[in-house]
Amino acid sequence: MQPEVQARFGQIYQRPVVLKVENLCKYYHGHGEKKLALKDLNLDIHRREFVCVIGPSGCGKSTFSRIVAGLEPYDAGSVQVDNEQVIGPCRNRGMVFQGYTLFPWRTVKQNVMFGPQMNGADRDSAEKAALQWLELIGLEQYADAFPDQLSGGMKQRVAIARALVNEPKILLMDEPFGALDPHTRQKMQQHLLDIWRNIDITVIFVTHDMDEAILLADRIVVLKANPGELIETIEVPVARPRHPSQMNSPEFIAVRNHINQLVHGDDDIEVEPALAELPQIPRMTRVDDRVE
Numbered sequence: 001m002q003p004e005v006q007a008r009f010g011q012i013y014q015r016p017v018v019l020k021v022e023n024l025c026k027y028y029h030g031h032g033e034k035k036l037a038l039k040d041l042n043l044d045i046h047r048r049e050f051v052c053v054i055g056p057s058g059c060g061k062s063t064f065s066r067i068v069a070g071l072e073p074y075d076a077g078s079v080q081v082d083n084e085q086v087i088g089p090c091r092n093r094g095m096v097f098q099g100y101t102l103f104p105w106r107t108v109k110q111n112v113m114f115g116p117q118m119n120g121a122d123r124d125s126a127e128k129a130a131l132q133w134l135e136l137i138g139l140e141q142y143a144d145a146f147p148d149q150l151s152g153g154m155k156q157r158v159a160i161a162r163a164l165v166n167e168p169k170i171l172l173m174d175e176p177f178g179a180l181d182p183h184t185r186q187k188m189q190q191h192l193l194d195i196w197r198n199i200d201i202t203v204i205f206v207t208h209d210m211d212e213a214i215l216l217a218d219r220i221v222v223l224k225a226n227p228g229e230l231i232e233t234i235e236v237p238v239a240r241p242r243h244p245s246q247m248n249s250p251e252f253i254a255v256r257n258h259i260n261q262l263v264h265g266d267d268d269i270e271v272e273p274a275l276a277e278l279p280q281i282p283r284m285t286r287v288d289d290r291v292e
C-alpha cells in the first residue's frame with residue numbers, strides 16, 4: 001500500500017467510532033424454520049468513513065443496513081450509533097434505497113421538507129432547509145417538479161437530499177444506483193463522492209458491484225451467505241480522489257481479484273439455496289425452431 005494511502009487509514013482510525021456493531025445476530029422465521037441471516041457480526045466504523053458492504057445474494061447486506069437504520073429488530077449482540085443503542089429509526093441515520101421512494105404526490109421541495117416537518121420544524125424553516133439541500137445537489141430549479149417528471153438519477157439525488165436534510169451522522173444506502181444506466185450510475189458515484197468529501201457524513205453503502213465498491217470505499221466489508229457472516233474487511237489501497245480511470249490500475253485490479261475470490265471462490269458454499277438448484281424449464285412452445 002502506498003504510504004499516503006496508509007497514512008489516510010491511520011487518520012481514519014484516530015477518528016471516533018460512529019457505528020459499533022458487536023456480536024450481532026439476526027434470525028428470520030418462516031416456512032417452519034429459523035434462519036440465521038447474520039451471525040456474530042463485529043464492526044467498527046469511524047466518523048466520515050466510507051464503507052461499502054458487498055457479498056453474494058442472501059448474505060444479509062440489506063438486513064444489516066435495515067438493522068442499522070432501526071427498521072429491523074435483531075436477536076443478539078449490540079448496535080450503537082454514537083454510543084447509543086439502536087432501538088428504532090432516528091434522524092441520526094438517513095436511508096436511501098434502490099427503489100425510488102419519493103412521495104409521488106409531493107413536489108421535490110415538499111419531499112425534502114418532509115423530514116424537518118416531521119421533526120417539528122415550521123413550514124418556513126423546513127422550506128429553507130429543503131432549498132439549501134436542493135441547491136447543494138444542484139436541483140433547486142426542480143423544486144416545484146413532481147417525482148415522475150424526473151429521471152432516475154435525479155430522483156436518487158432528491159432521495160439523497162431528503163436523507164441529508166435531517167443532518168444524519170450516518171447515510172445508509174442500499175443499492176441506491178442499482179436501477180440506473182451505467183453512464184448515470186458513474187456520474188452519481190462521482191456526485192456522491194463529492195457530497196461525502198464536503199459534508200460531515202459517514203456513508204455505509206450496500207452494493208453488488210465490486211467496481212462500485214472499490215471506487216467508492218475506504219473499507220469494504222465482505223460478507224458470505226448461509227449464514228451471513230463477515231469474511232474480511234478490506235482496506236482499499238487505491239489513492240483518493242478516485243476516478244473511473246483508476247479501474248485499470250494494478251491496485252484496483254488486485255482488490256477486484258481478491259474480492260472476486262472471496263465472494264465467488266467456492267460457489268457451492270456461497271450460492272443462496274433458492275438459486276443453487278434452478279428448475280428445468282418445461283418447453284412451452286410448439287414452434288419448432290431453436291433459439292440457440
Ligand SMILES: Nc1ncnc2c1ncn2[C@@H]1O[C@H](COP(=O)(O)OP(=O)(O)OP(=O)(O)O)[C@@H](O)[C@H]1O
Nearest residue numbers: 028029030037056057058059060061062063064228
Ligand atoms: N423478511 C424476511 N423473512 C424471512 N427471511 C428473510 C427476510 N428477509 C430476508 N430474509 C432472508 O435472510 C437472508 C438475507 O437476506 P438479505 O435480503 O439481507 O440479503 P442480501 O444480501 O441483501 O440479498 P440481495 O443481494 O439478494 O438483496 C436471505 O436468505 C433472505 O432470504
